[in-house]
Amino acid sequence: MTTTTAPRGLTRRQLLSRATAAGAFVCGAGFVAGRDAAWATEMTAMTPESFATLVQMARDIYPHDRIPDANYVTAVKGYDTPEEADATEAGIAALDRRATDLKGSRYLDIGWERDRAEVLRSMADDAFFEKIRAGLVTGLYNQKAVWPIFGYEGESYSQGGYIDRGFDDIAWL
Amino acid sequence: MPAPFDLSDDSVVVIIGTGAGGGVLANELAQKGIGVVALEAGGRYLPEDYVNDEWESFGQLAWLDPRTTSGDWRVAKDFSGLPAWIVKAVGGTTTHWAGASLRFQPHEWKAATTYGALEGANLLDWPIDDKELAPWYARAEEKMKVTRTGGRAGLPGSNNYKVFETGAKALGYEEVHTGRMAINSDWYDDRPPCQQTGFCFQGCKWGAKWSTAYTDIPAGEATGNLEVREKAHVLRIEHGPDGKANGVVYAAEDGTEHKQMARIVCVAGNSIESPRLLLNSASSIYPEGMANSSGQVGRNYMRHLTGSVYGIFDKPVKMWRGTTMAGVVQDEARHDPSRGFVGGFELETLSLGLPFMAAFLDPGAWGREFTTALDSYENMAGMWIVGEDMPQESNRVTLSDTKDQFGMPVANVHYSDHQNDRAMRDYAYKVGMAMYDAVGATRTLPTPPYPSTHNLGTNRMSANPQDGVVNKWGQTHDIANLFVSDGSQFTTGAAENPTLTIVALAIRQADHIAGAMSKNEV
Ligand SMILES: Cc1cc2nc3c(=O)[nH]c(=O)nc-3n(C[C@H](O)[C@H](O)[C@H](O)COP(=O)(O)OP(=O)(O)OC[C@H]3O[C@@H](n4cnc5c(N)ncnc54)[C@H](O)[C@@H]3O)c2cc1C
Ligand code: SF4
Numbered sequence: 065m066t067t068t069t070a071p072r073g074l075t076r077r078q079l080l081s082r083a084t085a086a087g088a089f090v091c092g093a094g095f096v097a098g099r100d101a102a103w104a105t106e107m108t109a110m111t112p113e114s115f116a117t118l119v120q121m122a123r124d125i126y127p128h129d130r131i132p133d134a135n136y137v138t139a140v141k142g143y144d145t146p147e148e149a150d151a152t153e154a155g156i157a158a159l160d161r162r163a164t165d166l167k168g169s170r171y172l173d174i175g176w177e178r179d180r181a182e183v184l185r186s187m188a189d190d191a192f193f194e195k196i197r198a199g200l201v202t203g204l205y206n207q208k209a210v211w212p213i214f215g216y217e218g219e220s221y222s223q224g225g226y227i228d229r230g231f232d233d234i235a236w237l
Numbered sequence: 238m239p240a241p242f243d244l245s246d247d248s249v250v251v252i253i254g255t256g257a258g259g260g261v262l263a264n265e266l267a268q269k270g271i272g273v274v275a276l277e278a279g280g281r282y283l284p285e286d287y288v289n290d291e292w293e294s295f296g297q298l299a300w301l302d303p304r305t306t307s308g309d310w311r312v313a314k315d316f317s318g319l320p321a322w323i324v325k326a327v328g329g330t331t332t333h334w335a336g337a338s339l340r341f342q343p344h345e346w347k348a349a350t351t352y353g354a355l356e357g358a359n360l361l362d363w364p365i366d367d368k369e370l371a372p373w374y375a376r377a378e379e380k381m382k383v384t385r386t387g388g389r390a391g392l393p394g395s396n397n398y399k400v401f402e403t404g405a406k407a408l409g410y411e412e413v414h415t416g417r418m419a420i421n422s423d424w425y426d427d428r429p430p431c432q433q434t435g436f437c438f439q440g441c442k443w444g445a446k447w448s449t450a451y452t453d454i455p456a457g458e459a460t461g462n463l464e465v466r467e468k469a470h471v472l473r474i475e476h477g478p479d480g481k482a483n484g485v486v487y488a489a490e491d492g493t494e495h496k497q498m499a500r501i502v503c504v505a506g507n508s509i510e511s512p513r514l515l516l517n518s519a520s521s522i523y524p525e526g527m528a529n530s531s532g533q534v535g536r537n538y539m540r541h542l543t544g545s546v547y548g549i550f551d552k553p554v555k556m557w558r559g560t561t562m563a564g565v566v567q568d569e570a571r572h573d574p575s576r577g578f579v580g581g582f583e584l585e586t587l588s589l590g591l592p593f594m595a596a597f598l599d600p601g602a603w604g605r606e607f608t609t610a611l612d613s614y615e616n617m618a619g620m621w622i623v624g625e626d627m628p629q630e631s632n633r634v635t636l637s638d639t640k641d642q643f644g645m646p647v648a649n650v651h652y653s654d655h656q657n658d659r660a661m662r663d664y665a666y667k668v669g670m671a672m673y674d675a676v677g678a679t680r681t682l683p684t685p686p687y688p689s690t691h692n693l694g695t696n697r698m699s700a701n702p703q704d705g706v707v708n709k710w711g712q713t714h715d716i717a718n719l720f721v722s723d724g725s726q727f728t729t730g731a732a733e734n735p736t737l738t739i740v741a742l743a744i745r746q747a748d749h750i751a752g753a754m755s756k757n758e759v
Contacts, residue, residue, distance in 0.1 A: 214615060
């Protein structure tokens with residue numbers, strides 16, 4: 065997804081729903097979707113607004129412009145459970161309060177990543193931030209679906225290793 | 238054919254742990270006709286079971302029972318419950334290891350004499366030397382089919398190695414090659430040559446890399462003299478009124494406790510678990526733990542100073558293709574105090590897969606600085622620094638307040654860098670970065686040490702019983718029939734990866750134990 069790069073006036077999106085700067089659409093009760101409709105997820109326990117904020121937070125912690133939203137959603141979907149939801153909602157509420165203190169709007173409405181990152185940095189020692197960050201290390205990077213984006217090929221045993229498939233094919237040295 | 242020994246059979250040698258030290262000792266004794274019961278906390282996994290997926294493999298093989306940490310090392314902050322990366326499985330950490338197999342340099346057996354007194358360092362000479370170990374090294378190399386020894390060829394160079402070699406040669410280094418590796422470069426012992434699959438750290442699915450899990454252990458079992466009891470977690474060693482060890486108490490998989498009687502007990506649980514076990518075996522005769530009259534059990538914990546350097550280039554490297562450790566620069570391994578530190582270090586290529594790279598590149602880091610580095614994962618080359626760290630009395634394994642699933646206190650691992658360690662690491666970072674710069678790196682990343690893979694020194698060998706825990710045979714100074722058979726015997730760490738030396742010492746110890754048994758000395 066792309067971050068909005070211009071200050072936004074009242075847009076059509078805001079009229080249609082409570083849109084977000086970062087692009088996740090809160091489609092209605094219990095449902096969040098990506099702006100490009102490439103992903104959509106039904107909410108189990110969290111509010112759609114909070115979940116959309118969490119997805120944006122995940123992207124801002126580990127921003128990879130070539131990773132689509134769907135993988136960030138997968139990475140944090142585990143917080144949308146009856147066991148995790150209360151603590152996560154509380155964390156997101158604190159994030160929005162901090163965003164309002166520092167930047168004058170709730171987290172999702174901050175347009176620039178660098179401003180959102182500033183909000184996150186101010187909370188970097190909080191247990192909530194650390195929990196989300198630490199969870200992403202495996203939640204995001206251990207998704208096999210993102211590996212090709214980094215060029216990583218995963219296991220090779222089933223193809224006989226790289227002995228005949230380029231373990232020494234470097235040509236630019 | 239595994240030999241079933243009775244719990245009450247007090248003629249057997251009991252070995253605790255089946256890794257590099259324990260697995261080799263078990264086979265060597267069994268080959269000599271000695272009855273051995275090897276107790277292993279982990280389960281048995283063979284090449285067909287290994288998973289070429291970093292986290293899944295970690296879950297399958299790693300020691301995940303609780304441990305605690307303290308000290309100023311960054312691992313205590315970033316991985317407070319994971320001081321070390323050690324395997325809990327038949328074969329121990331030889332399932333995970335990369336296979337780099339280098340001999341100590343002669344002067345490294347005599348660190349105290351060579352380096353002189355260093356404030357804060359508890360340096361000591363080993364009670365053995367290069368000449369004494371040479372024949373045992375040769376036998377270890379033959380057993381493990383180490384490349385570039387015994388007339389065996391080296392492995393071919395991978396992409397990661399070629400970048401590394403080009404940088405090293407540009408800086409004028411001369412001792413640069415694809416390593417001496419316990420990885421087959423041809424068919425040996427019915428095991429195939431390396432297929433360059435990567436994932437050496439996850440267990441070699443081809444069996445090309447030496448691991449006791451599928452070499453020494455089945456060979457020992459085939460004699461009919463070795464019984465390996467897996468998922469048998471030893472809780473303590475016991476002794477009779479004479480103070481001699483008489484057996485060990487272990488928890489079986491179902492949680493029931495059993496006592497296996499023994500003529501001799503050999504501890505080979507790795508340098509964290511072995512001292513823990515001795516400390517947990519305290520009794521009225523041995524209030525400070527077994528074999529601990531010197532107070533040295535658990536002290537002088539070493540982990541090699543380590544660190545990594547990753548270089549990012551404007552073109553692909555694909556470092557994950559091929560052997561994980563695919564080459565070495567040895568020029569800096571010498572002792573040359575003009576560099577600002579004593580001892581030396583090896584540089585070895587290293588590659589992590591994307592999931593581990595994300596976890597270990599800069600633990601705790603986030604944001605664009607971090608993610609842009611990962612974005613260039615395909616264009617990265619990597620190397621690891623292995624240098625001699627200083628033994629310090631205060632770096633030690635002690636019993637923690639935390640208890641494990643059996644109610645036994647777990648190990649706390651305390652480590653702080655010595656000034657010499659910091660000076661060497663800083664120097665090594667500069668050298669490593671310069672190597673990649675010389676090949677045109679657009680960015681270099683001096684990466685902090687990972688949880689310890691080389692764990693050494695917590696039951697060290699000493700000529701004088703006051704200075705250490707075991708004598709030159711690995712026999713404890715205090716208790717004649719209690720031996721230490723793993724990396725915890727190391728008096729000092731040297732610059733080289735430790736396993737070849739652990740294996741050489743285990744082969745030598747087997748000879749000694751067999752001799753002592755036949756002469757009825759133990
Ligand atoms: C990723 C990685 C890469 C490495 N690469 C290299 C390399 O290239 N070269 C090199 O030289 N070294 C390397 N090493 C280090 C090497 O693996 C170790 O030095 C070596 O295996 C240590 O041998 P050990 O006998 O001391 O212990 P281990 O091999 O760790 O064996 C100890 C065994 O004891 C068992 N155990 C512990 N406590 C108990 C108990 N209470 N009851 C029953 N069983 C118990 C454990 O489950 C384990 O199986 C690497 C290590 C790792 C993790
Ligand atoms: S690269 Fe070679 S040694 Fe390593 S796991 Fe693959 S076949 Fe085994």
